[in-house]
Amino acid sequence: MKTEPRVISISRRTDIPALHTGWLAERIAAGWVAYANPFTRRPIFVSLAPEAVRALVFWTRNPHPLLRLLPDIDARYGRCHELHLTITGMDRRIESHGPSVAAAIAGATALAHRYGPDYVRWRFDPVIVSPHTPPDEVLARFGRLCPQMAGLTRICTISFLDAYRGAIGHLTQAGIIVDPAYLSGADDLASQAHLLAQMRDIAAAHGISVQTCTEDALGARVPGVRRGRCIDPDRIAALAPGPPLADSPSREGCGCAASVDIGTYDSCAHGCLYCYATRSPALGKANATTYRREGFPLDHLTPEGSTP
Numbered sequence: 497m498k499t500e501p502r503v504i505s506i507s508r509r510t511d512i513p514a515l516h517t518g519w520l521a522e523r524i525a526a527g528w529v530a531y532a533n534p535f536t537r538r539p540i541f542v543s544l545a546p547e548a549v550r551a552l553v554f555w556t557r558n559p560h561p562l563l564r565l566l567p568d569i570d571a572r573y574g575r576c577h578e579l580h581l582t583i584t585g586m587d588r589r590i591e592s593h594g595p596s597v598a599a600a601i602a603g604a605t606a607l608a609h610r611y612g613p614d615y616v617r618w619r620f621d622p623v624i625v626s627p628h629t630p631p632d633e634v635l636a637r638f639g640r641l642c643p644q645m646a647g648l649t650r651i652c653t654i655s656f657l658d659a660y661r662g663a664i665g666h667l668t669q670a671g672i673i674v675d676p677a678y679l680s681g682a683d684d685l686a687s688q689a690h691l692l693a694q695m696r697d698i699a700a701a702h703g704i705s706v707q708t709c710t711e712d713a714l715g716a717r718v719p720g721v722r723r724g725r726c727i728d729p730d731r732i733a734a735l736a737p738g739p740p741l742a743d744s745p746s747r748e749g750c751g752c753a754a755s756v757d758i759g760t761y762d763s764c765a766h767g768c769l770y771c772y773a774t775r776s777p778a779l780g781k782a783n784a785t786t787y788r789r790e791g792f793p794l795d796h797l798t799p800e801g802s803t804p
Contacts, residue, residue, distance in 0.1 A: 500739060501550035503732055504542065507759030508746070509773050513556035513579070514595075515765055515784050517565055519792060524572065529758050530794035541799040542756050551736045552577035553727060553755065557766055558595040559603035566610070576736040579607060580653070580726065582619040583645070585637040589670060590624065592767035592777065601644050608648040617726075618649040621709060622657040622770055623691070625678035628671070631691050639698050646702035653724050654695060655709040656680045656688055657770055666769040666776070680711060689717040696720050710749035727752035760792050 506512050509531075512520055523529040523544060530539045543549075552573060554562065559579060569577060583600045584591065595603075604616050620638060625631055645652070657663065658680045667674060677687045696706045696718060707724035708715035715721045729741040732753065741753035765784035767777035774780035787793075 499548075501548055501736075502542075503551050503553060503727060503741065503753070503755035504544070504549055505553050505727065505755040505757040506555065508555060508757050509759035509761050510763040510780075510784075511556050511558070511766060512759050513554050513562035514558035515561075516759075516763070516788065516792075517561040519787070519795075521565055521568070522791075523758075523795075524569075528799055530797050530799075531758050531760060532794060534761070539794050539797055541797075542758055543799075546572055549573055550576065550738055551732050554579040555582075556580070557582045558600060559607055560595075560599070563603070563606055574736075575611065578615050578617060578731065578735065580617045580619050581607075581649075582621070583641060584620055584622075585641055586624070586629070589628070590667070590672060590769050592769075593781070594766045594768065597641070597644075601648070604645065604648045613648055613650050616649045618645055618652045618704070619654075619709075620652055620695075621655040622680075623654060623678065624657050624667070624672070624770065625675045625687075625691075626667075626672050628673075631687075634691065635694055635698070638695055642698050642702040642704060645704065649704060652699055652704050652706050653709050653726065654692065654706055655711050656682075656714075658710075658772065660772045662775060663770045663772060670769055672769070685714050685717060688714055692718045692721060710747060710751075712749050712751075723751055725751040725753065727755045729753040760787070763787050763792070 527545050528541055528543050530541050533540055554577065556579065559581060581600065581604055583597060585597050607616050623634055625634060656678055657674060664674065676682060677684065682688065692714060699706050707722045709724045709726060712723055715723050732741060744754035745752060761773050762775055762779050763783045764774050765781040767781065
């Protein structure tokens, strides 16, 4: 029975475009990729054949390695892809090994020139408020970034830090004590709404609209801020017309449509203390090095019925 082509998310689990583009090129050439079910650890095989792929959604902090692969992706899949680009401008105490703001914006510029400003979907998330990063500092950073992103994107996704135990622990160990009033899902959203409204106004002055990610109650309190859908069915339909996509939220408040996320957790070397997909910066760095040298853990397998 023929299945409908799927949206492939690359990736919420690790920064494939920045760190594992060579591996991605190999998997595209092979025509499939495998990842482990996070609960059972059994391999799940995903076809990357053109007829099995409706669209590609990339997530990264550094698009420069991906730029070299995009001509081949265009030739194989058409221009049915878009990219979420995280740029927060936080200091090295929190984001230790990511690209500089200048490098990230240079990447956004190259992408916007190639595909237009709708291609790059800027992410200023998570918002972290602490004595080290008070609201005025957050606004100042955002205010410096918006004019640089003007004309390169039309939308900015904003969310406040989720209280994942690992993320809070890593930040606390570094002396970053997060203000609980600014954690996602806080009981009183007044402080977050006030900050978000200011960010909305700054972004609007530069032709950028703001949307939330898994922050429905907060977004509803701030006029002009819409509910975000990172895997956006309307956007996918514009890129690749086809049957409506089913909703498939990854957690409470998520508005994403159905996609399949490839990649492996604990394999990002950026060292962001707030990361939910890496148990520790040291582990992420070590695994990223190993996987770049040896491949990801399931690459030696083949789908049923195929030959090596």
